[in-house]
Amino acid sequence: MIDVSPNTPLDKFYSFDASSDSWFNELSTTAMTVGKGYIIRGPESFSGAVKGYHEAVFVGVPNNGLVSIPVGATDTSNLIGNPYPSAIDANLFINANNGILEGTIYFWTHNTAINNNVYTSDDYAVYNSLGGVGTSASLSSGVNNTKPDGKNCFLLKLFLSLLSMVAEL
Secondary structure, three states, rough: HHHHOOOOOOOOEEEEEEOEEEEEEEOOOOOOOEEOOOOOOOOOOOOOOOOOOOOOOOOOOOOOOEEEEEEOOOOOEEEEEEEOOOOOOOHHHHOOOOOEEEEEEEEEEOOOOOOOOOOOHHHHEEEEOOOEEOOOOOOOOOOOOOOOOOOOOOOOOEEEOOOOOOOEO
């Protein structure tokens, strides 16, 4: 994981443990598990009060096909990651997992600077089959003109409320 943000302090790599409903401090040398969600603090040089931009580059063989990951029991929150080098169709994802999801997915955007070591929940965009609610404007336009070549990947973190033990992406 250290390759995602080499200048991040070693104690700022996390995953979410649904069974204990708490964050788990990952070793920065841990290899990412396909489909598992991670949060990684920005580089040490970033300001806690001023927005910044960090481009993470993922290298390796792109994933393809069905990916299943274990998730917490009924009514727990889970952090999962997009294992594919492209966007996931949210409607297809919700429909394919309608027996598992409560029907709403939350996308963390981190558009607001951290304040007193506290993040704001205003940075969750919310989406369900009826539509979505966005967040404040982002630092960049979000336009990606890069052709998919397997060299770059956008890791989309989905923080989901799940109803079952396995989510299929």
